Amino acid sequence: MASASPSPGAPPKKLLDQVRDAIRLRHYSYKTEESYLGWIRRYILFHGKRHPRELGAAEVTVFLSDLATRGQVAASTQNQALAAILFLYRHVLELDLPWLDDVVRAKRPQRLPTVLTQEEVRRVLALVDGVPGLMLKLQYGTGMRLMECLRLRIKDLTFARREIVIRDGKGGKDRVTMLPQSLEAALQQQLVRVQALHAQDRAAGVAGVWLPDALARKYPNAGTQLAWFWLFPSGRLALDPRSGVVRRHHVFEQVPQRALKQAAVTAGVLRPVSSHCLRHSFATHLLENGYDIRTVQELLGHSDVSTTMIYTHVLNRGGRGVRSPMDH
Template sequence: MVSSALPPDITPSVSPDAPRPPKLLDQVRARLRTKHYSIRTENQYVFWIRRFILFHGKRHPRELGAREVEAFLSDLAVNGRVAASTQNQALSALLFLYREVLEVDLPWLENLTRAKPSQRLPVVLTPAEVRAVLERMEGVYGLMARLLYGTGMRLMECVRLRVKDVDFGRNEIVIRDGKGAKDRVTMLPVALVAPLQDHLARRRVIYEDDLRDGKAEVWLPDALAKKYPHAATEWGWQYVFCSGSHSVDPRSGVVRRHHIDEKLLQRAMKKAVMAARLHKPATPHTLRHSFATHLLEAGHDIRTVQELLGHSDVRTTMIYTHVLNRGGRGVLSPLDRL
């Protein structure tokens, strides 16, 4: 059985007085941060690279080739029974390792066949079901759930929302650095203007307390902290939905108040779905699916919905048109004609 201990890096022999070169996984982390990958992607890539090394008995990746990569990915599918998206994530991690860290030219890796994801229809709630769920969610989680359904935001886009990106004058929300590192604009529902303003008033009190205690600094993307030294403590850059306590930044070691944990909203949504006695596997992301479907049902143009969702390709948005073809593509069953 393979040990779960961290695999040692295989490095050339050096003089005892020379500084030891960084271990392989530390090199991976450093390269990921240089290219501004998120902390989530960093953790996932390191996880898959470590697992790949352990799978092959802690051999250095330089000693491994196409056969070993294919064996690892096949084992994930056959024995691990992982989804196609999970297998592709593992492959992306290995591609990053060889191309960006080891700087090894591997044309065979480029020709590996990626698993084709299954084409499943999204779970969509009816307006009545959405109402039943939202009526059972209160406080911060209720406000966040209503934002998800009312704007079409992804879960993490809502969680990471900053104060400066909520425009009450234009009834707009600017979503920064969404999927694919793209910005977009979506609507701010009129019904949420007053509740969101009340929430921000309470959030401002927390901010002013943190500012007084010297703990108002928040994480800033890329090099903005250097370009704007005081921005990290300004009100506009604060998270709309903040954590209830301070935590240590895993990269810098700075004590900060981070955004709220998305798992808390997921649990609150699950409880509301159960309380509403719905039998659909609804999650916070289901509210985004419902947002798109209900807009199309109301007759809105699919291109407009595509922009609101932030899809690069309209074919991704077209999956929601399935609800417009009720009951077998809208065809009346011959049984109903009898």
Template sequence: MTTSNTPVPSEPKLLDIVRGKIRLKHYSIRTEQAYLDWIKRYILHFDKQHPKDLGAAEVEVFLTHLAVVRNVSASTQNQAKSALLFLYKEVLGTEFPWLDDVEQAKTPKRLPVVLTQDEVGRVLKRLDGTQHLVVSLLYGTGMRILEALRLRVKDVDFARKEILIRDGKGFKDRITMLPVSLIAPLKLHFEKVKTLHEADLAQGYGAVYMPQALGKKYPYAARDWGWQYVFPSGKLSVDPRSIDENGQGETRRHHVQDQAIQRAVRQAVVDAGLTKPATPHTFRHSFATHLLESGYDIRTVQELLGHSDVATTMIYTHVLNKGGRGVGSPLDAL
């Protein structure tokens, strides 16, 4: 009788199983990182006990700790709850009715910050290059910042003056307009990006991340010009999604980081002398509000924004009600 010296593979770690399940469901890299982080915090909070040995009481204690001790926002608390829901339902395969009963933190209902057209212009004048192009697209099309940064060359149609937004919020595709004023600057930008891509190819790189299973179905498409990001990063980096068990991964050129655009907008708002707390998302709010001010119907705006429910778009009608629902103050009649 002979014995085998082949080592017995160890069981995969819980977080590796979570990561695999997230990727199987094609969640974004941001969601993956956030869920893994919250699950780690949850385990550490209870002295590294396995989640299967914890229950409703521990989940509520953890979420309460976040709200009371850590003083996190309602949206952050709800994100933590979503991560734990995913862990128990999708990974551990246990249907716990009590998880659905854990109270959802109430997110305050606030009207969005909206800039006037003059204020938008003042901010844009203080941006240049890629940052100016990105923010101009946010205001000119109503895209979310990551929708703009994840744009591929093939999804910009100059002839039809359209932009195809793929895998927007809720994994939905939609079409929005391409502002005529951005056609010439974008074409010039494309020339620079293509030169950069050709240099990458010459050095043996030039591949980008391919969504879902397309990388396996079309193994050479990752280096095609049409699949390249419209706003590529200034440097190559190892794609965290491609890292194997040996710590090796593919070197790719990712898109510009949204934090860089956020910093640029924050500084431009200060330089423009604005007191409103404007962010890149403010330009999406301003796009919707200004369209409604111009007389476009709310269903059209809803479609351009990619909202599933018109009630979400209706918030911009509240912004339009100037001076307390459009009512004149009696003080002004004196």
């Protein structure tokens, strides 16, 4: 789908503005928008500010290969740059690039995830109070990703069935996970605080929370309803970078991340700890407790069980479940 043509007599849009329009037309996330614009800008500067129409597969190959050889970027970073450039050529310039066989690919390292022991998790989480502590406990207790936790809405919790619906997860998929019984009381208290904040926003005439474009068009008033309000709203209002509307967003991702890192240091955990480490620990501890790998796969939202299989290596079970002769 080509981007909309400018009206007659209007000056042509700058290239990056055309890219931005094409991204928003396809409802990509704001993070993806910023990432793609950054890579496209970097690609243009790399080739001396020449217009991408003057460049082709050879120049793309040189740029991507330079990222791997001189820049020594990770394979995921190189793939992100490639996705941004392909988006530019396909959806903005409407040009097809031949398959890039000569690109020097960054090596994808085979690393095992960092997993905390159950005792380490208890020590770390005991040191984080308030909303950040509840968020981290919910991540470990359900296996959800950080952004999945941040984007939870009140309507996504069902206490009667003790389940949480995770909407629009990785790959645009929904899934259901458990609502930990031990967190019910804390979540109910959070709901009371959120209801008060929602009532305050409504009384002050604050714009409703952000909704995906299709939903915002279909249900124009849904953003002001309590059901769509964030479970973990920010304590202050902020400007929506796309619409320019001042509204309440969810808690910034740095809030639980900083709290977790500080708690890990205080607890004496010597390995690097991130919020995704809690997801890895969730999966590993379920397997340790005897749950089958298909159940864990479903709870994590993995499309392929081979992705989940990495946790069996962390456990040192399965084909690698060998006991050292020193232990006999």
